[in-house]
Amino acid sequence: MSATAATPSAAIPGLGRRIGSLRKERRWALITAYISLIVAAIVMLAPPLYMLLTSLKTSAEISNPVGTPWIVRNPTLDNYWALISDPMFRGFFFNSIKVTVCVVVLTMVISVFAAFSLARMKFFGSQVLATGVFLTYLVPDTLLFIPLYQIVGALGLLNSTWGLVLVYPTLTVPFCTWIMIGYFASIPKELDEAALIDGANWMQMLTKIFIPVALPGIIAATIFAFTVSWAAFVYPTAFITRPDEMPLTIGVVSQLIRGDTFAWGQLMAGALLAALPPVIVYAFLMDYYIAGLTAGATKG
Amino acid sequence: MALDATTVTAAGPAAAPAQPRLSLQRIARRRSTIAFLMALPLIAVIAGLVAWPAGYAIYLSTLNRRMTEFIGLGNFQILLDSETFQMVIWQSCIFAISAVVLKALLGFWLAHMLHHIPTKGQRIWRGLLLLPWVVPPALSTLGWWWMFDPSYSSLNWLLNAIGAPSVPWLGEPWWARASVIIVNVWAGTPFFMIMYLAALKSVPDQLYEAAAIDGATGWQGLRFVTLPMMRNIISITVLFSLIVTFANYDIVRVLTNGGPRDLTHVFASYAFQVGVLSGNIPRGAAVSLFMFPLLAVVAFFILRGVNQRNREMA
Numbered sequence: 001m002s003a004t005a006a007t008p009s010a011a012i013p014g015l016g017r018r019i020g021s022l023r024k025e026r027r028w029a030l031i032t033a034y035i036s037l038i039v040a041a042i043v044m045l046a047p048p049l050y051m052l053l054t055s056l057k058t059s060a061e062i063s064n065p066v067g068t069p070w071i072v073r074n075p076t077l078d079n080y081w082a083l084i085s086d087p088m089f090r091g092f093f094f095n096s097i098k099v100t101v102c103v104v105v106l107t108m109v110i111s112v113f114a115a116f117s118l119a120r121m122k123f124f125g126s127q128v129l130a131t132g133v134f135l136t137y138l139v140p141d142t143l144l145f146i147p148l149y150q151i152v153g154a155l156g157l158l159n160s161t162w163g164l165v166l167v168y169p170t171l172t173v174p175f176c177t178w179i180m181i182g183y184f185a186s187i188p189k190e191l192d193e194a195a196l197i198d199g200a201n202w203m204q205m206l207t208k209i210f211i212p213v214a215l216p217g218i219i220a221a222t223i224f225a226f227t228v229s230w231a232a233f234v235y236p237t238a239f240i241t242r243p244d245e246m247p248l249t250i251g252v253v254s255q256l257i258r259g260d261t262f263a264w265g266q267l268m269a270g271a272l273l274a275a276l277p278p279v280i281v282y283a284f285l286m287d288y289y290i291a292g293l294t295a296g297a298t299k300g
Numbered sequence: 301m302a303l304d305a306t307t308v309t310a311a312g313p314a315a316a317p318a319q320p321r322l323s324l325q326r327i328a329r330r331r332s333t334i335a336f337l338m339a340l341p342l343i344a345v346i347a348g349l350v351a352w353p354a355g356y357a358i359y360l361s362t363l364n365r366r367m368t369e370f371i372g373l374g375n376f377q378i379l380l381d382s383e384t385f386q387m388v389i390w391q392s393c394i395f396a397i398s399a400v401v402l403k404a405l406l407g408f409w410l411a412h413m414l415h416h417i418p419t420k421g422q423r424i425w426r427g428l429l430l431l432p433w434v435v436p437p438a439l440s441t442l443g444w445w446w447m448f449d450p451s452y453s454s455l456n457w458l459l460n461a462i463g464a465p466s467v468p469w470l471g472e473p474w475w476a477r478a479s480v481i482i483v484n485v486w487a488g489t490p491f492f493m494i495m496y497l498a499a500l501k502s503v504p505d506q507l508y509e510a511a512a513i514d515g516a517t518g519w520q521g522l523r524f525v526t527l528p529m530m531r532n533i534i535s536i537t538v539l540f541s542l543i544v545t546f547a548n549y550d551i552v553r554v555l556t557n558g559g560p561r562d563l564t565h566v567f568a569s570y571a572f573q574v575g576v577l578s579g580n581i582p583r584g585a586a587v588s589l590f591m592f593p594l595l596a597v598v599a600f601f602i603l604r605g606v607n608q609r610n611r612e613m614a
Contacts (some may be wrong), residue, residue, distance in 0.1 A: 025518070033413040040410055041428050044486070048435065050454055051443040062452065068461075069454040114342035121335030129339060129346075131603070136350045138540070138599045140547030142568035143592065146575045146585045147353035147360060170349045177342055202334055231436030233550040234568070238576050249438045253554055264446055271439040282434040286427055289434075293491070294498040 048272075055079050055269035062264050079269035089270065091244055092251035095161050096230060096274075099247055102165045103229040107172040108222055115180030116206050120192065130181060137174035141234045144170065149238050159242045167239075168229045175228075176221040179292060183217030184210055220292030223285055227278050248274040361586035375586035384562050385570070389590070392566040394477065396546040399484040403545075404538050406485065407492020414493065415500045426497070433490040441554040444483045445470075448555070473563040476556050480564055483551050488544075492537055499533040500526065532609045539602045547591055567591050 054062065056075045083089045117123070118130050148167050149158075157163030187210060195205045211218065236250040243255050252270040256263065282289050364371045379385040410429065414422055432440060447455050448469035456466040469479045503526060511521045527534075549568035552558065558565040558573060565573065567590055575584015 029416055029518075033416040036409065036413040037417070037425050037429070040406075040413075041425070044429050044432050044490070047440060047443040047447060047486070048431065050447055051440075054446060065452065069452065069457055110341040110345060113338040117335040117338035121331055121338070123332040123335040123339070126335065126339070129343065132346055133342070134603065134606070135599055136346050138543055138595065138602065139350055139354065140543060140568075140591070140595070142547040142549050142571065143588050143595070144350065144353045144357070146571060146581060146588055147356040148349070149576060150356070150360065150581065151353060167349060169345050173342060173345050174350075202331075227434070231438070233436070233438040233553075234572075237549075237553065238572065249436055253438055253442065264449075264452075267442060268446065271442045275435045275439045278434055278436065279431070282430075283427075286423075286430075290426075290430070290494055290498075293433075293494055 048275075051268040051272055055265055055272055057265050059263065059265055079263075079265040080273070082266055083270055083273060088243055088255065089251070092246055092248045092255075092274075095245060095251075096247040096249075099161050099164045099168065100226060100229045103168040103172060104222060104225045106165070107169055107176050107225040107229075108218070110169065110173050111177035111180050111221065112206075112211065112218065114177050115184050116210055118177070119181045119184035120210075121202070133174050133177050133181075136170075137178055139170075141171060141232075145234050145238045148235070152239055158239050159245050161240075161245050161247070163239050164232070164236060164247065167235050168232060171228050171232060171235075172225040176225055179221055179224075180214070180217055183214040187213050216288060216291060219285065219288045223281060223289050224292045226281060227289075230278055357585045357589055360582050361589055363582040365580050365582060367582060375583045379583065379586055379590075384565075385587070387563060388565045388567060388570045388587075391477065391564060392546060395481060395484070395548075395566055396542060399481050399488065399545050400538060400541050402481070402485045403488045403492050403541060404534070406489045408496050408534075410489065410493040411496035411500055414497055426494070429493060430490045432487050433494075437487050438550040438554055440487060441483055441551050444479075444486075445555055448479055470556055471560060473560055476560060476564045480551055480555055483555060484545060484548060487551070488541060492541070495533060495537045496530065499530045503529045532605055536602055536605045536609070539598045539605070543595060543598050546594060 050070070053070065053072050056072045056077070056079075058074060058076055058078065061073060114133075118126050118133075148170075152158055152163045152167060155163070155166075157166060191209055191213070192205055195209055200208065231249060232247075233249050233253075236247050237254075240246050240250060243251065246255065252267070252274050256267045256270050360367070361375050362370055362372055364374070414425055414429075417425070447453060450468065450471060453466070453469060455469070460466060468475055470476050507525050507529070508521055511525050516524065546566075547568055548566060549572065552564060552566055552569040553572070556564045558569050562570075567587060571584045571587035573584075574580050574587055578584075
């Protein structure tokens with residue numbers, strides 16, 4: 001730097017070239033960025049797209065190896081109709097909705113209260129508990145499913161959706177509590193002081209101030225709980241073997257695959273229908289979804 | 301507590317001096333009691349559904365097959381002696397490490413590319429690229445399974461179209477391993493991308509400006525500004541993903557179910573195979589407990605990283 005300052009006359013032409021190359025560099029950077037993103041988008045979207053294509057084909061077209069498999073020649077919705085009119089598949093859907101709604105409500109009640117208490121009220125050991133919440137979040141379900149299999153079995157809840165309602169909170173509660181602690185802790189203390197002066201009790205403070213102010217966090221946590229319980233796979237695979245109690249994920253994977261000749265079109269249609277609710281939620285609430293995803297690290 | 305004192309005095313300035321102290325104590329007592337009661341369901345979930353099962357798993361793993369007799373570390377010994385399980389350890393490590401490294405690199409690259417384009421367009425690209433993360437993994441893996449199908453593989457069709465030979469995706473051990481990694485990387489890269497993008501956005505522009513004035517090239521900016529600023533979040537994300545990937549079950553279950561010849565089993569799928577399908581609960585519990593040491597080490601580092609980050613932000 002000192003060298004250029006000492007010889008300004010020499011620096012000027014160099015600077016001009018430098019600016020030109022910078023602009024060029026920036027244009028190349030932009031082109032590289034777009035090329036990478038286009039390639040990535042193709043790779044990321046190809047599997048769902050191919051599932052969609054397959055689901056629109058007849059079995060005859062799927063098993064005909066002539067030509068490219070990447071286009072649909074005779075699109076049909078038969079696979080979807082077959083599934084929607086199948087009471088077993090509707091049963092999967094119903095089970096998934098039942099379990100997910102119960103788990104989401106349960107999770108949000110547990111974690112909002114707990115987060116409020118841990119973020120604001122503090123009690124003996126609350127700091128340890130907050131760390132404990134984070135550690136529990138790190139314990140994977142695949143470590144716990146065998147003892148839980150025994151415990152759920154002892155309670156007589158194997159092959160029952162209620163068994164799933166009992167165990168899914170292990171997947172959702174720690175993370176939801178964790179991000180709610182972050183959101184609640186970021187609310188200024190002046191607000192609770194004002195409420196206390198106005199004579200609010202703790203319950204009113206929670207419902208009238210904390211929940212409304214931290215609503216984005218609550219939405220993000222709800223979306224997380226919903227996505228996780230909808231997509232849960234390890235627990236239902238371990239606990240449920242009766243088709244009429246299966247939720248969608250395991251139902252599609254285990255029941256639509258029968259025999260040696262797979263009904264690929266129907267399988268893909270089932271997978272897409274099952275994936276639809278989280279995708280719809282994501283499409284409409286993307287910002288909350290991403291906030292929830294990144295909250296664990298940026299807030300925590 | 302100063303808070304309550306002001307409240308009480310504000311609420312009852314005319315009250316006798318002895319009375320506020322009394323209600324102060326009462327509130328103090330009530331406050332922590334209420335707090336504890338509010339956290340009680342959470343404590344119940346953690347204690348009853350995580351801590352107790354984890355302890356129970358340790359107890360289970362010391363029993364014999366019919367769960368009638370205590371055999372100490374017998375299950376662990378049998379497992380470590382069995383060749384299949386040695387392969388499972390290897391495969392779990394190969395799978396988790398290569399998948400996490402690939403996800404981290406690709407995620408970093410994509411986050412960077414996304415950060416470079418004008419802000420207006422970022423939303424739609426981000427929305428598209430995050431899709432694999434949104435679809436439940438068991439279901440998207442079904443799609444991959446169909447694309448890997450030996451007789452109708454659409455991927456092989458694409459390979460043949462550019463003149464490359466067909467690949468026995470799920471038939472050959474190494475290809476099957478690669479396939480499992482590919483699907484995991486596909487599903488997990490968006491998470492890294494989104495985390496890194498959030499981190500990139502939190503790096504103040506002034507730092508880059510200062511670096512540019514000092515004559516830093518783009519590469520030096522990355523090396524000396526971006527990476528140090530993101531160091532913490534990179535390590536948290538990598539460690540977290542290491543746990544999740546190590547404990548992954550759905551992809552292996554749907555794609556290969558452990559085959560060919562048990563060579564693609566990871567801890568979770570093998571624990572399932574042994575514990576639930578073959579009915580040897582204690583040995584299954586022992587298999588899944590092998591994940592525990594790694595988990596403990598990683599959790600320690602994550603916690604340290606998070607605390608560091610909290611201190612930096614405070």
